Amino acid sequence: MNYLHHRPLAVAVALCVTALAPLGAAAQSATTDLDRVEVTGTRIKRAEVEGQVPVQTLNRADIERTGLTSIGEVLQQLTGSGSALNAKFNSSGNFGFPPDGSGVGAGSAQVDLRHLGAKRVLVLVDGIRWVNESSASGVGSATDLNTIPLAIVERIEVLEDGASSLYGSDAIAGVVNIITRRDFDGGQVTMNYGQYGKGDGTQKGVDLAWGKSGDRYSLFLGASWTKQDPVYAKDREQSRFPIPGTGLAFGSGGIPQGRFAFVDPNTGAEQDIVPNTGVSSPRYDGSAGCNRTDDYHCFTSADRFNFAEYNMVLTPSERKGLFGQFRFDITDNVQWYVKALGNRRESTNQAGPEPLFFGPDGATGNPLADNIVVSALNPYNPFGFDLVSSGNMSLIGRRPVEGGARVFEQQVDTTYFATGLVGNFQAADRSWYWDVNGMYSKNKAEQTNYGSYNIYNVNMALGDPAVCAATPGCVPLNIFGGAGSITPDMLRWIQPVVRDRSQNELSLFTANLSSDLFTLPAGPVSFATGLEHRKYKGSYQPDPLTVIGHYNGVPSQPTSGSYDVNEAYLELSVPIFADSALGKKLDLSLAGRYSDYSTFGGEFTPKYGLRWQVTDDFVLRTTYAEGFRAPSIGELYGSAARADLQLFDPCSVGLGGTPPRGSAANCASLGVPTGFQQANSQISVTTGGNRELEPERSRSFSAGFVWSPWFGNDASWSERFDVEVTFYRHNIDGAIQAINAQTQLDLCVDTLDPIYCDGITRASTGAVSSFNNRLTNLGSIKTDGWDVDLFWTLPQSSIGQFKLGWKNTFVGRYEATGAAGQRQPQKPGVEVADSSIPEWTSNASIGWTLDNWSANWTVRHISELTEDCGDAVAFPVCSNQAAGTNTLSATTFHDMQVGYKIDWMKGLQLTAGLNNVFDKDPPICLSCSLNGYDASTYDIPRGRYWYLRADLRF
Template sequence: MNVPPRHRLALAVSLSLLVAAPGLAVAQDSPPPAQQATTLDSVQVTGTRIKKAEIETEVPVQTLTREDIERTGLTSIGDILQELTGSGSALNTKFNSSGNFGFSPNGDGVGAGSAQVDLRNLGAKRVLVLVDGMRWVNESSASGVGATTDLNTIPLAIVERIDVLEDGASSLYGSDAIAGVVNIITRRNFEGGQVTLNYGEYGEGDGAQTGIDVAWGMNTDRSNLFLGVSHVDQEEIYSNTREQASFPIPGTGLTFGSSGTPRGRFIFTDPNTGITQDITPNEGNSDPTYDPTQTCDRTDGYHCFGTPDRFNFSQYNMLLTPSERTGAFGQYRFYFNDNVHAYAKALFNRRESVNQAAPEPIFLGPDAGTGNPYADDIFISADNPYNPFGFDLVSVDDPDTAENEANLILIGRRPVEGGARVFEQQVDTQYFAAGLEGSFEAAERSWFWDVNFATSKNEAEQTNYGSYNIRNIALALGDPDVCAATSGCVPLNVFGGPGTITDEMLAWIQPVVRDRSEQTLDVFTANMSGELLDLWAGPLSFAGGLEHRRYEGSYQPDPLTVAGFYNGVPSLPTSGEYDVSEAYVEFDLPLIPEGSFGQGLDLSLAGRYSDYSTFGSQFTPKYGLRWQVADELLIRATYAEGFRAPSIGELFGSASRADLQIDDPCLVGLDGSPPDGDPANCDALGVPDGAVQTNGQISVTTGGNEDLEPETARSFTAGLVFSPAFAVGTGWSERLDFELTFYRHSLEGAVQAIDAQTQLNLCVETLDPLYCEGISRSSVGSINGFNNRLTNLGSIKTDGWDADIFWTLPATDAGQFKLIWQNTIVTRYEALGAAGQRQPLGVGIEVTDSAIPEWTSNATLDWRRDNWNASWTVRHISELEEQCGDAVTFPVCSNPTEGTNTLEAMTYHDLQVGYRFDMLQGLQLTAGVNNALDDDPPICLSCSLNGYDASTYDIPGGRYFYMRANLRF
């Protein structure tokens, strides 16, 4: 299609935005003859429902073409989208999440093995993902009911292009489109066959990724058919293969390692001497002798527990989790005549992924803080044949006798005999859609209509090997007579160090745990678009439609977990459903005719009415201005109101636990640093002087809330697109485009639980019940209960700028060069909690695996000459700052006087070169390297697991080499 210059201004998208009606895919080659007459005159783009010849709208849309996608060398849609400058922190396969992150306070599980997208740092659940204009089903992770889309359920091989709308769009698309919309357009009009082979690995020779894609299509005068099959296999990388990730927090040694050790840590008060012991067996001593009269200058089989005894759990983690994805997709279209055609499409995708955590620790006693009475209120009999202390270890006073007074504080034993915790996920995605699309003439005007139905399902199962049954542990440690009377029970030895837990003991305490979850989505839509009438400045364009959706979701943990016997993170079943009916209307009103004030001024008006079965109705409007000042200059602005309905997990999620890294301001730090909380307030909270924090992880229990209201938002964008005529068809420039966009998002009533660290700090600082309610402490001062629930409590405000340049140089004997330079500058990010308390995340700040760089930039120089092509991409992330916490005394904390650590700015260089052979329809060979300068990610003290921010930087670091062969026939 030949588009005049003033119609090719918006971003790099303009030349590739062809038909993308709801439920329909874009034309990738020339359309069948029956379709040409209508589609060449009017097209539709992401961000508007109106079809018209003017193809750029009031909103900025960024398009990733098939060429852009292949230039990255990546095999996951999520990984590709996370490299956009406007993307924020989101989950991906570099997060070794299961067994470590616990459960999200949103009731959506940990999303193990999934890949998500976040726009404008507003969270992945506030981004709406469409496939061919239709909503995609939310993820199932087998550990909750998710509120986001798992992009790993969509094979990259079926994608023709991806449109990213970085603006609020609830008036057009409904809930979840607060931060923007990702519309994935599938391949359609395809003639012949194609086979693509991919292989890549890291410079260390690990993390291999292999893939094969097969595509085939045919077109006739009345129909077209496309079939595609894809298989991707990504291998794991273990953290112990990389020096920087070989400690729990790099640069601090074992200080922040776990007190759950293979030899065991035992803290108790000896009832015979009154001495409080904190001891661990000497190395190699599997049958230690205990002398109650000794303290830390010991000559028996023990020594006092210290930092060198802590366990380095990071050695068992993964830097890159394995993921095997197999997908099949097909769609068929039949043209009844020039004006009506039908389509049907189907997809099946299976993802098999694995997470691994260190052998599961067993924590017993009041300082364990698990919230499970089998662990916290444990009784260990003196008659247990392996108990070396000669007396009962009791967590809770026995009111009926003076003999059994509480004397146990903590036992931490990590049974390495049982192996690492391995979490295997299998996620099956099924999708089917069908519909009709057509056009007709009425009153000398063209009208377009479509009717669509789609049904989709995600089913997930997670199998957990290496966890323990805490009830059976309690039986095996308790009265031997009770154990003997219980079928299968054998006494357990947690006292003797590694190797003393036998296979027979493991058979009693170590089950296989299986969890399941499922989400389904049914969608019906009907749309119409056309020109209503001619006005003084041009035709009044219109679009309107109806939509009905039904959501169902459920999470079923293993019966062992439901019964409260699971030693790991507890959870309960979740299930729920709701439906929504919606109607929308959109108008494009020309205000001033061409020639009066430039080439034209248009006003767009849109509104959507939504009726939810869970909370009632909602109306969201949107207003936009588009001023074509001249052929060279477009100015545009939008104002939109939006909302996000609470998800099934947020509404109906039962209480679940997350083990979070929290510094208790009332306790002596893990590194021995004194408490920084107000002493009087800590005393009022029941914390004894000198109480020590034994573990950095504190269990926080959260749950859903059926009284939640929708989040509401306001979005504003304003910008310009400038294509100077002096840079068109000259000796130094074939075309030059500039784009500048200002954005502002304001979110109210955010569904969230107050940040746990912030809540604890405010509790200690103020003693206000608003913060202290739900936080309980044991007799030794440690937190043994931390409960909060979701509510509409927060606000988020963010604004910034996008600045992009697109420059195509004239072709010469040396070839043709193109430069694309895209930048996002975040000028404000402010998140407030329930009572206006400032949340820690902000611009230029890193907080617990999440960051908001002030400036992110991607620049690509592309070169083509004859059959050769090459590219050089530079990705820049500005520096970040984080709190050092208890690590302030270590050299890795770069600003100890201020208590902060700087994560230096990173700049990655990616190179690619390719050659096309003129055989069959073409054989394209491509080779590339990402992170060509071999840069390692900066150490992150506040990040969990491996000490890296896996959503901001290239993990595991080092060069990534890849090759691709693409044969068309």
């Protein structure tokens, strides 16, 4: 290992030893110093809460005003948040496996800051890391915030700045620090009930809290239960079809009647036919040799299957949590604490009945399906000859609706235990603050899948009936007779129950020390230092049927891995001047952390900051930080898996008959015949981890000011007025990701460059038959923008008191490039891959209080976005057909809340609220995978939601 990697550790340890040296000679003091606190963004205990970096704090009142019951959903409404998973993503069975090995995260709620991804946000609870999620389909690299009951939260502090030097890996985009409730005397019962205007999506819950404190102890206990009912896609006009405004055009070619594309060996005619089951009369079509007058008709878009009506717009879940925290003052200066949590989430996703695709145009990536032979001897085969993949048969698409919808049920259990000592003492004429902490946490998930198929058994049931007859349980399968032709006996042979499991574990030990080193003319030089050890373990175990390759759905292999890290950090706060002609005060902050990973070695990350108090009411501040994110277990050890992605082949004739976008010469050189039309809009893309991955490295810069003008404080027109402006910039090098699959496919056709075409193969029909898209350290991500926030508290008057807040984020740049310099499609003002980067997001609120009454009105605004129409360009729903783009118009949601407090016991607070007051629909998204809108950015269609809450304290 490089000596330079280790040298910072020696420096850090030496500084720690120097700082600790006075302890041996110091006398203990009984003096208790409670004036200093630690806030997110610094480890130094200080009296001033406002530091060098912008920290946004959400207290319980802020959280309750949203009417939401999930921490993730609350944080996703911040203007600086990007696209992240939530309950509006009906993900299982549709999105496949992401290349980072994390699984689909079904039922979880995450937070993304600055559009850099949830895995680049570090989540802390009381200043200590929280365990990453396990999705039951992979080993997650982000935190599921649904594992933390909202009822136990005192406040949430959000740092939207790089902080690896203070907190280590993952803190590239920022830090979310969830502070739990601690000092609480008495009891509290909170009940809530809500429902969407259409009478569905009912949400109800009960939270219990009880606390007691004495001279030397405090105890807090909390319990939470929340249940969310589903909203089905069929009950919303916008989500009833795969893409709004296109009818069945983008429905599936895997249909209940069965679709059969082959060359008749007796006549040489090409056929693409469907049984007339359910059709009043035969249809005739002379194109491509398809001319039927029998019991079949030629396949058209009118035959496609509408899978959308089986989906969910809002997925159901039930969450139960218990939390306890006990603190005991061993002496006046030493406190022992213990904390424990248990949380269970039960959630469900649902997708349309699983299709069976056979043949090269099915592009499933499963050899048992792509290379199948349907025997002429099968008693239900009406054609009298074998149907041979890559021979005379190119596609069979049969959707066994007899087996019902695909249902994915998750059970996710989180356990957490932490204990430690916190104290302070007097030595060398100064106060010293210290803490030691130990923590263990586990997130364990199980997913049960109903409605999928055993493709090996399907193969046998379609093959030689003699082989089937010799196999116990095998029943010949009828895929030719249309819907209803698959009997219960046939289903018992081909339809298993699939069970997958995964878990993440985190154990850690930390020790921290903070004090003043010495005094300069401008004030004391303060420091914080500490050591940390962490151990990560993760595993994913798919169903044995999946492991041996017999599962018809998305295949995957087991994943297992572990690593540990040792770290040391030092932070300094150095006063440069105070009360001078240049201003009230100028402080310099310096921080550095050395991390030694068992997987790749050492990493040193520094941070520098300046805070200039120009006047009593004006502060300038700036920071520069270097950071890193270590590859996660899924990214390192994730085995081969598959994602079935909605991709448009540039060599394909469009669904509306539009010519291929790609060059005819280039398509021909790739083996694509003239007139080729993509049969299956979902292309299977193989993904997997990479043990050679290096850490991502980042550079972050911020600069801004806080202005609280004297004329706006305690004035006739204003009790307090504040303006906060921050410029931010993040650069990430060696970002761990796979090139966007659509971008890779487009570049392959446009350039024929092996960089893009290697890993993409095509069948003899021209269809993409395999697509290898693996993780690597790609090029870079660069983003910058501005936060502009205004806060105004008006004086109390006879009509009450008003408070106004207006928060804005403007994204100026977002550029993502691959290793070879290829630009990824993400940029400001663009919607792509179920995520968006609005150029402007804004939240404005006005609050009012008068005696026991309170009210609040909130406005949430998302600026206009643009997306590629893809094959939907042929339909009027594409707003600019000439340019091939669709505009997602600027959208504004309004929320209101009214409350009244009754002076009974310690107080009974009654609250009624209405979110999305004007029932605003989200803009139609043509490129989004499900439900016709971007679930990570907007409220659901027809999303007016009312709720009631009662909060009794006793």
